[in-house]
Every structure is written in C-alpha cells, then in structure tokens.
Amino acid sequence: MPDLAMIAQLADVKSAVLGNLTGGYHDAVREQDGETIAAVMGFVSSAMVHAGDQLGLGALHRISIVGEARGCLIVVQGDSVITARVEPGKSLAAVEKVLDTPVQGRA
Numbered sequence: 001m002p003d004l005a006m007i008a009q010l011a012d013v014k015s016a017v018l019g020n021l022t023g024g025y026h027d028a029v030r031e032q033d034g035e036t037i038a039a040v041m042g043f044v045s046s047a048m049v050h051a052g053d054q055l056g057l058g059a060l061h062r063i064s065i066v067g068e069a070r071g072c073l074i075v076v077q078g079d080s081v082i083t084a085r086v087e088p089g090k091s092l093a094a095v096e097k098v099l100d101t102p103v104q105g106r107a
Contacts, residue, residue, distance in 0.1 A: 012091035041083040
C-alpha cells in the first residue's frame with residue numbers, strides 16, 4: 001500500500017490523512033483537521049466496502065471523486081484508509097497513475 005509520506009510528496013496533493021475503516025485517526029500531512037477527515041472518510045469507505053460486497057465487485061481499493069476545483073482520492077487496503085486532497089481536480093488522474101506505477105521495492 002502506498003504510504004502517507006509517499007502520497008504527500010506528490011506535487012498536486014495538498015493534504016493527506018491516514019485512518020482506518022472505523023474512522024480512527026493515525027496521522028496527517030498538511031491537514032489541520034485530520035481527526036474529522038479520518039472519521040468521515042472511514043464512514044464513507046466502510047459504506048463503499050459494504051456496497052461493493054453487496055454488488056459482488058470484490059475488494060474495494062480506491063475511490064476517486066473529482067470536482068472542478070479539486071479532487072479527493074481514497075485508498076483502502078485492509079482496515080487502513082488514506083485520503084488525499086488533490087488540487088487542481090484535473091491532476092487526480094496523474095496522482096492515480098503514480099500510485100499504479102510499480103516502484104522498485106514496492107509491489
């Protein structure tokens with residue numbers, strides 16, 4: 001799983017939060033209200049995991065939401081959830097591409 005520091009290094013990532021599916025907060029980079037973000041994204045991710053199970057989609061890995069001004073990326077692995085705010089929104093695809101590209105030492 002990509003770690004918080006790796007995601008936060010990307011130029012268009014303005015903030016990132018690490019939490020879990022129950023809404024617990026673990027860490028944040030450039031985000032003052034990380035606890036609230038972790039709680040909301042934990043709830044959203046849990047609901048999406050449940051919806052994916054009900055629809056037979058398999059394990060949820062990532063949710064991307066893009067608006068005109070910004071985007072939000074939610075990466076789920078097991079019980080961990082990383083949320084990243086990306087600005088401008090059109091940069092979200094580039095951030096996803098970086099996450100999909102294998103890096104030496106990372107599977």
